[in-house]
Amino acid sequence: MSEIWEDFISNLRDNTGQMPKTEIINLVKDLSSDTDAFLKKQGEKLALYLNQLAEGKITPEQLEGYVKDINTLIKIQALKMGVKTKARARKFIRGITTLILKELLTKI
């Protein structure tokens, strides 16, 4: 059974038909099931924020702020964990920035 946030993204009206809905859903799902406890927690938070947005409890601007916070947290964690984690963290920062900030939030 899909979650509230999944339905919310799937049902978003996309006149251009170019919004990568599946990629956004997969990014949140991948993060939420990551083997790394820190990244998993960030994924779960992202899902919670999307649920809150779908329920009208937070605004798109507030979601944008939280995504920025998660990017900052990943950078803080990367400084803690060293170079090896840095490369992996960068991959997620790219994903979050491109898919959530540039694709999802510009079309809500």
Place this chain on the structure above:
Amino acid sequence: MVTNQLTSSKTMKRIIYIASFSLVLFSLSCCWLIYSPQYDPITVERLEGLKVEILILYDSFATESLDKAKADSILNGIAGMIEYEQRRKCNKETTAQLILIRGMLTDHINDRLSMVGSWQNEHLLNNKQNITEAIDGAIETERLKAR
């Protein structure tokens, strides 16, 4: 006699080899001690104090009153912490983390300043969780230096 001289020459070479090797090891250990990050309990204490101050400030953001002077005082405190961390050797990680924490805090303060009302419960909890995780990350980094 010749055999004895040969044996003592071999022993000498061995001693010189071991002494040189020990000297290299000693030098490497000294370099590691000088250039590796050192744990500082003052940093942990200040970060823990900062966390408490920020959480109290955020609670006030959920009310109508807005203590701008308190927010400025916390930001000034972080500037002082960054200066302190920059003076410590091999400490670029903690310095960079504090700069990131200051950025997140500034965004949260500006968010509240730009609002007409106060922070709603979800927004308060989300922001509190994120700033707590940020400061805890810096505390854990400092504690790793003690290991």
